[in-house]
Amino acid sequence: PELQFPEQLNCATELLDAHIAAGHGDRPCLIAPGIRWTYRELQQQSDRIAHVLVNDMGVVPGNRVLLRGANHPMLVACWFAVMKVGAIAVGTMPMLRAKELSTMIAIGQVTHALCDVALIDELRAAQQTTPVLRTVRCYHEPSQDGLEAAMARHDAPFMNVDTASDDTCLLAFTSGTTGIPKATMHYHRDVLAICRCFPPYVLRATADDVFMGSPPLAFTFGLGGLVLFPMSIGASTVLLDKVSPPHLLEGVREYGATVLFTAPTSYRAMAAHREALAGTTLRKCVSAGEALPAATRALWRDVTGIELIDGIGATELLHIFISADEARARPGATGTPVSGYRAEVVDDQGQPVPVGVVGNLRVKGPTGCRYLRDNRQRSYVKDGWNYTGDAYAVDADGYFHYHARTDDIIISSGYNIAGPEVENVLLQHPAVAECGVAGVPDTERGQLVKAYIVLRAGFEPDAAMVKVLQDYVKQSVAPYKYPRAVRFVGALPRTSTGKLQRFRLRELDDVSTS
Template sequence: MELTPSAHRDTFSREHLPPAEQWPRLLLDLPELRYSGRLNCGAELLDATIERYGAGRTVFRDGNGTVWTYGELREHVDRIAHVLTDELGVVPGNRVLLRGPTTPWLAACWLAVVKAGAVAVTVLAQQRSQELATMCEIARVGHALCDVRAVDDLVKAEVPGLRIVAYGGDAPDDLLRLAAGKPASYEAVATAADDVALIAFTSGTTGRPKGCMHFHRDVLAVADTFSARVLRPTPDDVFAGSPPLGFTFGLGGLVVFPMRVGASALLLEQAGPRQLLPAIAEHRVSVLFTAPTAYRVMLDDAAGYDLTSLRRCVSAGENLPAATWHAWQERTGLRIINGIGATELLHIFISAADGDIRPGTTGLPVPGWEARVVDGTTGVPVPDGEPGLLAVRGPVGCRYLSDPRQRDYVRDGWNVTGDTYVREPEGWFRYVARADDMIISAGYNIAGPEVEDALLDHPDVVEAAVVARPDELRGQIAAAYVVVREGVVRDDATARALRDFVKSRLVPYKCPRVIVFLDALPRTPTGKLQRFRLRGLE
């Protein structure tokens, strides 16, 4: 695919795209995906939205009383963009690392970076110096804008040549002090639609992180497919959720999707289940993005809060158990929109809303996307009802930054996600497991998530994870790690009762032979289960 002439003066990102023959085939057939050759997603999300809806609408608020209109946000963004170019010498194509808790200022920095034609590399405030150093090395990062409260680990990373500018502090060279003296208008760089706008690092649990490069048009494409066609937000919606902006799930759900339609977002520094419930009630949140575990945890306390403002609940990050879906609907009357996305593909590509929802399935390909289930060896589609690897293609595709693993992810023009799925005869896609999470015990295939769903049906179980444990006789056995409700005795009798419960729902060979009780399951900041840590437990 021939690329548009780049506006980048620093051409590192384009020079380190995968070879053209390793790209996935892109689908750009929908009319709304036929973007202009010159496109700046920051200008589209901010300036173009103001042209459509006006500058006076609320765009961001936080939990501490801050409320910004679109006009105020543009002033902040444009002043920061001037600091980047006038004071720091950032040129189009430079990589700028962004780090801090989820706040309106972090969102403003992201928009300023992309308006200035630079490449945003947003990382987590929780990541430590070694991780930060690796990501800076891979992406050749030369500048960083960092919340003053998250500077220490970035300094300890000792990245050669990295210029760090803090924001939110009292220093004379604080970013916000510098920005206050700059003009309140900035003309966005006329980037190519296929210039790299961001590099998102995978939240993988093992191995060297992979940098996923996404274009300016990609940022709009996920808003114009999943958000516009499935979520269908309105300008009056108030978005909120748990994922930080360092994850593309959060970037889309809390910045891109609301701004694309002139809506607003509540940006919370602390957004666990216990913080989300009062925030929904206080700020009248209508669109919620979080992980399945959070929905399950919120069930216990949901009755104590006014959740009548909610109209859309989105779940992604891991499989949504049918039991959680039904329990949430019974408690709130709301049908959770399940979905699967990937950092490599920027956001959700299989989902379903309203009458298309079938609990226990992920859904249908989002309009603009195609999906199939293939044999892991041959790449040939398998018959409906049989498990295989999920392969998808659409307007966004995987482009790893100088990484040989590109060949593993993109095969014959399809993005192969590493998830085992079944396509039902009616066309719905049902999650089975991650391909590397299948348990093979005495010749039987056991999908951990299926056993987890059975355990979660038990009223005493709050969380459950099932992984393989080596076994001399059977090769592997299914080991369940379980969090039970407060007051439930964690002893052999409870373990036997849980095993009997699973046997009443599944064939006996799928029953976990070991049950271990934990206080909590290990998870990433977005709530994704870290199974590798459970496999390492004796």
């Protein structure tokens, strides 16, 4: 891909204003219940918000502006406004509470915020303890103090600030399951670089496609898949505020979505509604966030006829760097490095391992990790390689096979066991709807393989079922991997992005016995 960028560059100019300049201003851009904005309408909204940021709120280039809201066209308009004024957008998940917001505000030294009024309480509470946050404006707020009223007072076009291509424009917080959250910095050129890698080489959508999906825009999976990628090709995107599997199914039907971005767990849940997917308009379905089990790939193909596009991405790298399109997809493998990226599997000394041997994944490409003031940078990036913390093996054809997070590998009686491998087997059993496999402390074996299982309706969580599932695992993989402990649960702890929270699986055991 062409990844040379001029010295000066504002990603909003390329992704938004260029479409209007090219005469495509009347094409549909953002769709939501009751809303259809063309590219020109999004430009007008963003320009007005940019004026409010500069003139009414006192934002100057380089300020950090927190954005808080469910996926919605107004949130996108706010994001582009922040780009236009040369400030730095700080995305936050809608479900975060005051304490978490305070931490992020302090880490990012966030001075300004734009917030959906429906979510203002936690932000106001955070502001009490973190006064570095000076100025907050709410949208969807009917009063004269609201953002919309201020926007109405500015209708001139906004001249985008002439930012450097390596000015930071985005602070993305990692979904960090442990420890203090880390803010990753991304430049204007990074935002454009990801649009020139995965979309043209793997996704290959067109301007007529209608994008839709579940990840929040605060998560770079969502920002890329639901805003940057469609807009980089002049396509439209549907932003739903409720994104549970039934809402997605309904949304696909109502808006005729053709490209879907969501996580494996969501594909599994949607596939249970075969009738709702009959004759679907979908044609491209991207799965990311966690490993895609072969059983889920097969299930989705069986129900829709569509081969899933799996891709591993990370907040540190902004978006997907290993993937495979429908024609090259291989069950059990994530794929090969996306054009523009290199990937390798190395041992703990940084030496490449032989074919088939599990080691540490490292990646190099046009985007990479820059933690804001955090010395964990040193362990994530060495010699220009990004160490993602994932254990992978490469096969003879160069396909990358996911094993586990390196810190999630279970060591039981001296055996190394990857939880996801056991999960993949269990998911093939008709009784299993969802499962998570983790290592729990055990005096005899060091760790014990334990499976936390959500059964499908109609199956009994009894001792006989435990035995059935244990035998099932022993029959398909080496018997030492079978779950010696099994616990039936109603739901698995997941992040708002669909990622299984393994540490919380283990916490379930702290409060009660298995």
